[in-house]
Amino acid sequence: MPQLAQLAQLAQLDVGDVVATAEYHLTRDSLVRYAGASGDFNPIHYRDDVAVSVGLPGVLAHGMLTMGLAVQCVVAWAGDPARVIDYQVRFTRPVLVDAETGADISVSAKLGALDAETNTARIDLTVTFGEATVLGKAQIRIALSELLS
Amino acid sequence: MPTEPYLVGREKVREFARAVFATSPLNYDVDAAIAAGHADVVAPPTFPIVIQERTLAQLLAEPDAGIDFTRVVHGDQRFTYTRPIVAGDELTATLTIASVKSLGGHSMVTAVSDIVDSTGAHVVTATSTLVVRGDE
Numbered sequence: 001m002p003q004l005a006q007l008a009q010l011a012q013l014d015v016g017d018v019v020a021t022a023e024y025h026l027t028r029d030s031l032v033r034y035a036g037a038s039g040d041f042n043p044i045h046y047r048d049d050v051a052v053s054v055g056l057p058g059v060l061a062h063g064m065l066t067m068g069l070a071v072q073c074v075v076a077w078a079g080d081p082a083r084v085i086d087y088q089v090r091f092t093r094p095v096l097v098d099a100e101t102g103a104d105i106s107v108s109a110k111l112g113a114l115d116a117e118t119n120t121a122r123i124d125l126t127v128t129f130g131e132a133t134v135l136g137k138a139q140i141r142i143a144l145s146e147l148l149s
Numbered sequence: 150m151p152t153e154p155y156l157v158g159r160e161k162v163r164e165f166a167r168a169v170f171a172t173s174p175l176n177y178d179v180d181a182a183i184a185a186g187h188a189d190v191v192a193p194p195t196f197p198i199v200i201q202e203r204t205l206a207q208l209l210a211e212p213d214a215g216i217d218f219t220r221v222v223h224g225d226q227r228f229t230y231t232r233p234i235v236a237g238d239e240l241t242a243t244l245t246i247a248s249v250k251s252l253g254g255h256s257m258v259t260a261v262s263d264i265v266d267s268t269g270a271h272v273v274t275a276t277s278t279l280v281v282r283g284d285e
Contacts, residue, residue, distance in 0.1 A: 024170055037161075037168035039202055063223045068169030068195040075173050075194070080185055081233065082175070084194040088227035088276075140194075 022073035061095040086141035159236035189236035201275040204244035225278040254283035
């Protein structure tokens with residue numbers, strides 16, 4: 001059970017330690033793929049003319065795409081997507097996806113807190129595009145046991 | 150009014166997982182999911198948005214709500230699970246408007262969608278705060 005071995009490493013972790021990092025490169029193709037998978041066909045996510053007509057600087061990534069990918073490095077660390085029992089974010093800044101160069105998103109996940117009573121860990125995400133963070137109060141609660149019961 | 154039952158398909162879980170850059174084998178590989186104690190492939194943590202979207206569509210289609218879709222911005226999102234979603238689940242969602250607040254010409258609507266399985270047992274609650282921009 002490699003995931004349990006990974007979680008055993010929690011014993012050596014301190015609050016504030018980085019548990020996972022990831023880099024993602026988004027292109028317009030990524031947005032079209034997410035639109036189809038999620039059913040969110042708002043044209044501001046694939047048409048420049050529509051985005052500009054509603055006052056945006058250009059085509060934006062779906063906030064839910066950013067939320068969806070940002071958790072993945074923590075899923076990999078925890079070993080099972082089912083260990084994510086709570087996940088919340090605030091969308092603070094848009095991710096502008098250039099038609100030619102795309103957009104690069106960086107994710108850093110830190111151990112925010114350990115709760116022995118509920119046997120959960122709180123992981124805090126920092127998600128940045130360019131120099132700015134794009135998600136606020138991005139927190140994941142991870143169940144540390146009981147998934148195999 | 151609950152949404153029509155949504156049957157979670159294995160290929161839909163895989164398609165959604167690819168779209169959010171998921172790499173866990175438990176999202177894709179039935180044998181790996183079963184070995185980890187699940188009934189089938191496990192949906193990524195943000196998958197419930199697919200079902201919640203149906204309740205938000207109900208809200209935006211409600212003429213009495215008076216919400217102009219082109220002015221809606223997604224403010225916050227949260228998913229709180231009782232158990233993971235796996236392929237084969239048949240899920241329905243019920244929308245509750247938890248609060249409506251005015252903030253400097255904008256309205257903030259907090260929409261809570263409780264998602265249950267075919268036995269009526271709670272699976273996940275999806276909470277969205279939508280900001281409806283006022284006239285500029």
